[in-house]
Amino acid sequence: MIKIEAVIRPEMASSIGELLEEAGVGGYYMTNVTGKGNQKGVEVLTGRGTSAITRAAIPKTLITTVVSDELKDKVVNILISGAKSGEGSIGDGKIFISKIEEAVRIRTNEKGKKAL
Amino acid sequence: MIKIEAVIRPEMASSIGELLEEAGVGGYYMTNVTGKGNQKGVEVLTGRGTSAITRAAIPKTLITTVVSDELKDKVVNILISGAKSGEGSIGDGKIFISKIEEAVRIRTNEKGKKAL
Amino acid sequence: MIKIEAVIRPEMASSIGELLEEAGVGGYYMTNVTGKGNQKGVEVLTGRGTSAITRAAIPKTLITTVVSDELKDKVVNILISGAKSGEGSIGDGKIFISKIEEAVRIRTNEKGKKAL
């Protein structure tokens, strides 16, 4: 089992959710985070609207899904195409994949793939 | 060391926290997320209370704790029993376990198990 | 590639962000969480200001960055020194490190280290 985490633009969150479901993932969850990468920040005003500064904290949404190894490529491709804004512009986000040792469904005590 | 992450119902969060402590974990942290799984969403109203739709985003709480390998079963069992709502109903949540390579306590620079 | 996650005090978040950047990480994201560890909670009032209780939920900020293995020590050291409050007091936080199998930059489809 693997965990796929993607940092995406917040406005993409709900459509990505739908795409993941179509791809057959068992579930997912989303977290609001703020991030910084090549997109160095956003210009905001401080004081009384008297000066503009660049703030590092850009709102992003982290979407996390745990899937069986076979689904990996499908899900990654869906995330790549679904999360791209237009032609792709700085700040579209990243995907990180890691191993999950065990999964449990609390309701039924099912473990492993059946729990996803 | 392993990381145990559980997606649970928000109303279970504080009692689960207490149970974890009793189980002897060194610490934990909680994050508010929204999730979707077999529980397909909640019915909410749009417009001016004029139509009902199903929204995917169900509030859940993610609880994360890093523990030594020995504690794994104890913690998982506690989470399973503590997070079940009544007889267990759809949406009770899931537990995911992964490996942690290293842990550090910032205050003391302690590493490994001692840092948990 | 490794993922470095640090639970820190919220007031340290923005300065830590700057330090990470100086250390050369490709990016990071931050999440507001609440945590409990040796710092057993904060005293808050309930009722109508009529009694004081200890609440487990202490606001913390989780900072996550995925870096190449070589950056590990540098980043950990920066986090340790940057997140310490004064001489170091209970609740300064912890760092957890785990393996990342794959990383993808959504905008360009780049994979691996180039994606960080």
Place this chain on the structure above:
Amino acid sequence: MPEFDSGGMAWMMVASALVLLMTPGLAFFYGGLVRAKNVVSTMMYSFAAMALMPVIWVLWGYSLAFGEGNAFIGDFSYVLLNGINMTSTDPAADIMFVIFQGMFAIITPALITGAFVERFKFSTYLIFITLWVTLVYAPICHWVWGGGWISQGVFGDQGALDFAGGTVVHLNAGAAALVAAWMVGKRRGGAAGTIVAHNVPYVILGASLLWFGWFGFNAGSELAADGVAANAFLTTNTAAAMAALTWLVISGLHTGKMSAVGAATGAVAGLVAITPACGWVDVGGALMIGLTVSIVCYLSAMAMEKSGIDDALVVFGVHGVGGAWGALMTGVFAAEAIGGVKGLIEGNGAIVLEQLVGILATFAYSAVVTFIILKILDVIPGLGLQEIEETELGGLDVNIHGERGYIADGAD
């Protein structure tokens, strides 16, 4: 019924608007104190009172409260405000009085809701306040202000003093709250002592709007823009401040923290206690009432926490106890120079007895009839008092109103 000159009319329209605003104020005061998952529900208990009470008031409520009737209740002569219009001899006066009094009939049931927030079934609630305003509020209003038995005096000619509704509104609501909290049952999933306010700024906003609106409530009850109204205004402001300060200090000494929720609660307690007194006492009396009510209500709030009755937002502790205390202190501090009636301090012990009669009668009637109403609603199939556990744990907002209080971009 008074005749209004242009200035009096101006004041009464404003006072009425101010009293209307108290109910949204209450919505925020109560709404800030509950958990986030019940903020919409808590506010809706108040907002629904704004939607329902004015309709009942013009249909039959006013008539039952102020129709001539007998010593205990009015009659149906003014149903749909029959005869109260522009062609009656003193049209303005009557219409204005209907309006002003109607605002009191909104806030009183709304006050009760703090006792059973986070669990009372909303559909039953709508029926409950309809019955309650008809069977509890209208009669008591008639007793005190509609020419009924309390206003006529029991031991002498001078009936119990209640300038702006300490018994009619606050003690009445407090008694009903106690009974309702007990009958609806405790909140599930969250011991009373562990729940903290989810939005303190809302509590401050709500308390401030209540304070602001209370000037209309108290000084408006003079039904004229004159010196007595000014005195009521001053004593109201003074008692509110003194009580807020007292609660803040007590809470600081007792818990080590200077609670904002405590200061806001103190202000409300002071406003409650000065309500019956504001036109009868001077500024010294107001300071004493403000000081003492916070001590009394602080203790009663602590007692309620241990009582086993889940009066969630301490309505009995603040409005019930505070209302009774204020009514009693009105008898103690009444000054002849202000309202023409002497109090205990000026040697008139009899008035304290009248006050006690008013307090006991209001409490007893309100508690008993509220009990009967709730008992009946509890057993009627399809109604019932408490939401089912799943609804309550998941939150009333999403389950009953199909809405969440707050939704962030992205993950939400």
Place this chain on the structure above:
Amino acid sequence: MPEFDSGGMAWMMVASALVLLMTPGLAFFYGGLVRAKNVVSTMMYSFAAMALMPVIWVLWGYSLAFGEGNAFIGDFSYVLLNGINMTSTDPAADIMFVIFQGMFAIITPALITGAFVERFKFSTYLIFITLWVTLVYAPICHWVWGGGWISQGVFGDQGALDFAGGTVVHLNAGAAALVAAWMVGKRRGGAAGTIVAHNVPYVILGASLLWFGWFGFNAGSELAADGVAANAFLTTNTAAAMAALTWLVISGLHTGKMSAVGAATGAVAGLVAITPACGWVDVGGALMIGLTVSIVCYLSAMAMEKSGIDDALVVFGVHGVGGAWGALMTGVFAAEAIGGVKGLIEGNGAIVLEQLVGILATFAYSAVVTFIILKILDVIPGLGLQEIEETELGGLDVNIHGERGYIADGAD
């Protein structure tokens, strides 16, 4: 122009302050209904109207609306309030009238903004409302209240009845909203039917402040603190409550949930519909108007959702349709005992025709001129109506105003 005694003056100052407060009320009502990323932007459409309209009003707006002029528009005789000051024969009266009417000129353009929130270019918006208040609002205001053709009557001497602005303010804003929503285009990234209110307490706060302020709007329109004002106050409160209750019940029956947003919307719909009627109908008429307008507007809100025009916050559905309905019902329920004019029910069908003329003329003029203004602004280089996609998706708050509505400690 009226002469005010001290009580009348007191009331008109308060009424003016209350109407001013309606615009922040609207800011919260609308601001709560949009997504979090556009809350500042949505509120700023309203707040900017508070900043811009009073300046225009004293410069030329009042003069165009109330200068003698002809049957269709005023003139420039009162530019910069020339001649209206402390040395004119009736200084107070004139200044007070300028103030009160000026508050209407703030809220009317602000009402329109609900149609195009989350996408209309802010710099263009500032120019739009400048032109709109000059070319649409001032003339219609002149027709109805400035001695223009509608006030003179078309079929008889009695012109269309509009006590407090059902056509001038609400129908007018609703018509402009329909045109603007269509011309600006749909919101990108979020089908209309999936967006939910991001902050329901703000919606309740906003609706409550609107309700509170509306007493100034309606009862203030009598320009005196008298019986007619009291009647307007009572009918306003009654219709608002009845409509809120009706919407709540319909929404409960139709969707299975008792929507707080729905109750708030119902209150606003009731307030809109009673606006033209409040000084002409009695409390029975107010109940009927409140009941019917919620049914009509609920249906029109549903229809708008399917219409393909993204009238984001249903301004046409509530203010346009509700305003027209209220104007019509004014003709139906007008009671001679209240305002001296009979309505359809009392056998005077002619007044309904006058009302229809007022409705159609206002709708047509407002829609056409709004269309022309927006068309011109759309083609001027550097202006344009809709923000670019990137700005819209990322949110107008941060991109246009350099601010985010809410920032938490830590990660934010």
Place this chain on the structure above:
Amino acid sequence: MPEFDSGGMAWMMVASALVLLMTPGLAFFYGGLVRAKNVVSTMMYSFAAMALMPVIWVLWGYSLAFGEGNAFIGDFSYVLLNGINMTSTDPAADIMFVIFQGMFAIITPALITGAFVERFKFSTYLIFITLWVTLVYAPICHWVWGGGWISQGVFGDQGALDFAGGTVVHLNAGAAALVAAWMVGKRRGGAAGTIVAHNVPYVILGASLLWFGWFGFNAGSELAADGVAANAFLTTNTAAAMAALTWLVISGLHTGKMSAVGAATGAVAGLVAITPACGWVDVGGALMIGLTVSIVCYLSAMAMEKSGIDDALVVFGVHGVGGAWGALMTGVFAAEAIGGVKGLIEGNGAIVLEQLVGILATFAYSAVVTFIILKILDVIPGLGLQEIEETELGGLDVNIHGERGYIADGAD
């Protein structure tokens, strides 16, 4: 002291209620501008002034400000409002005047708090405002409104003009703010230039409530519902709008974004500057004052950011500089047709000198005595000015008040 008719009394009660509401307005204005961890603390500085000042006012504050005394301070003749009650010859008038003036004594110390939010020790603060209102506010109030030396004129018979408190309230608070910000020291952990408002809707709500309440503040200062009051109302609204618009445009041109916080600040600056002028200038003067004050305050806000003094919410920049500017412009734009006094433009240069005397005397006295008070509080063991670092970094809300502003379900 004035005598009030029924209309005047109605207006003064409303005006007093409106001024009271300004303090919660300020709580939200300031509360929105700080970081989330200090929202309760920031609001409590204001709310505590509501709790403490009315008590001090009736005990000794009113007496020191309005007791006969000498040219510099009143006396103790009115302690506990001795002799001011229903049996005095003109009871209503006096009580009403006490009330209205008492509201000014709440908001003035609350205004200062913006300078030292997020760090000033709360227990010391309660002592500070007690001393400050006694030793700074009461004397200056006496100078200008209590028959003291400034009101008597220095160069001629006509003393400095201050219709509603430009110097007494705003410049006074601004001067104290400057000294306090400097003496308390800078906020730790967060360079001034990087902190952004945590809740912009609160800022808009606060500014709107201030604007709304300011009608009572300014038009109420006429102490009658007459033409001068109407003029004050109109100039207040006009200047607020013009200044909001100006700040919005400047901020847009300078930073490229149209700041909502800026527009709200502009409105407040306009309200500050028109305060001394509102009863002396016409609408043209109001436009000029609104336009110029935003330019002046925008520059001073920018200067303060670079000054090294952490006047956190720019109280000196807006209330100090804006108050002084308004006082000066009152001398420039005063129109004989409005208030009977000519200004510089009408050829009366002397009045500008009187204004300057008022400005300098107020500034100097306020700054020096505030300094002395804070110095003493700083060295008294157990008091001190700034919270310890740990408290400040973790947030004053949880550490001092035992409360967090916002708590979400679940993780929180």
